[in-house]
Amino acid sequence: MNGDEAILFAVGNTLVCDDLDEAKALSWTGERFRVVTVDGILLTKAGTMTGGTSGGMEARSKQWDDKKIEGLKKKKEQLESELEELGSIREMHLKESEASGKMSGLEKKIQYAEIEKKSIEDKLASLKKEKRVIKEEIDRINPELCKLKETVEKRATEIGKLEKRINDIVDRIYRKFSQDVGVENIREYEENHVKAAQHMAEERLSLSNQLAKLKYQYVIFSPATIFYLYLCLVECFPFLLV
Known part of the structure; x- marks a missing residue:
C-alpha cells in the first residue's frame, strides 16, 4: 500500500475546511458530509463535534479586544449608577406613595375647581340674562325718556316765558x-x-x-x-x- 492509498484509507470521504463555519455548513446542511477543520475539529454526519486545538478558541477570543472590554465595563458602570439613582424598592414604594397622595390631592382640587367653575358659570349665565333684561328695559324706556325730556324742556321754556311776563307786570306795578x-x-x-x-x-x-x-x-x-x-x-x- 503506497502513501496515497494510506491517506485515503485513513480519511475516507472526509472533507477538510479552513474554518468551523464552513465545516458546519457542509456537515449539517443539505447533503451531509464528514468534515474536519485545519484546527482538527471533526464534525460527523450524526451532528457531533469533537477534537480540535485551542487555536480556534484563541482566534475567537481575539474578537474581544481591549476597546470592547473597556466599553462593556463603562456600560456596566453606567447601569450600576442608574440602578443606584433609582434607589431601593422600599424607597421607590415610598416615592410612589407620596406621588399617589399628591395626585389624590390634586384630583380633589380639580373637583373643587370644577364645582366652583360650574357655580361661576351659573352666576355668569344669570348675570347675562339679567343684563339682557335690563338692556331690553332700557331700550323700552329710552323713547319715553326722550319724550319726557322734550316735554320738560318745553314746559321749562313756557315757565320761563310766564315768569318774564309776570316780572314785567310786577315791575310796571312797582x-x-x-x-x-x-x-x-x-x-x-x-x-x-x-x-x-x-x-x-x-x-x-x-x-x-x-x-x-x-x-x-x-x-x-x-x-x-x-x-x-x-x-x-x-x-x-x-x-x-x-
Missing part, C-alpha cells in the same frame, strides 16, 4: 316805588330787605346772648355798672328800645 327807594325793580328791594332782616335777626340774637351773660355776672358787677353798660349798648344799637 316802578314808582322802585324809583323812590333807589332800586332797579321790586325783586332787588325784596332781596335787600330779606338780607337786612336776616342781619337784624342775627344782631338781636348776639345782643340777647350778651345780655344773658351780663345777667349771670350780676353778682360781680354793681347795678350802676350794669345800667351803664346797658346805656352803652342802647347808644350803639338804638333798635333795642323798640
Whole structure:
C-alpha cells in the first residue's frame, strides 16, 4: 500500500475546511458530509463535534479586544449608577406613595375647581340674562325718556316765558316805588330787605346772648355798672328800645 492509498484509507470521504463555519455548513446542511477543520475539529454526519486545538478558541477570543472590554465595563458602570439613582424598592414604594397622595390631592382640587367653575358659570349665565333684561328695559324706556325730556324742556321754556311776563307786570306795578327807594325793580328791594332782616335777626340774637351773660355776672358787677353798660349798648344799637 503506497502513501496515497494510506491517506485515503485513513480519511475516507472526509472533507477538510479552513474554518468551523464552513465545516458546519457542509456537515449539517443539505447533503451531509464528514468534515474536519485545519484546527482538527471533526464534525460527523450524526451532528457531533469533537477534537480540535485551542487555536480556534484563541482566534475567537481575539474578537474581544481591549476597546470592547473597556466599553462593556463603562456600560456596566453606567447601569450600576442608574440602578443606584433609582434607589431601593422600599424607597421607590415610598416615592410612589407620596406621588399617589399628591395626585389624590390634586384630583380633589380639580373637583373643587370644577364645582366652583360650574357655580361661576351659573352666576355668569344669570348675570347675562339679567343684563339682557335690563338692556331690553332700557331700550323700552329710552323713547319715553326722550319724550319726557322734550316735554320738560318745553314746559321749562313756557315757565320761563310766564315768569318774564309776570316780572314785567310786577315791575310796571312797582316802578314808582322802585324809583323812590333807589332800586332797579321790586325783586332787588325784596332781596335787600330779606338780607337786612336776616342781619337784624342775627344782631338781636348776639345782643340777647350778651345780655344773658351780663345777667349771670350780676353778682360781680354793681347795678350802676350794669345800667351803664346797658346805656352803652342802647347808644350803639338804638333798635333795642323798640
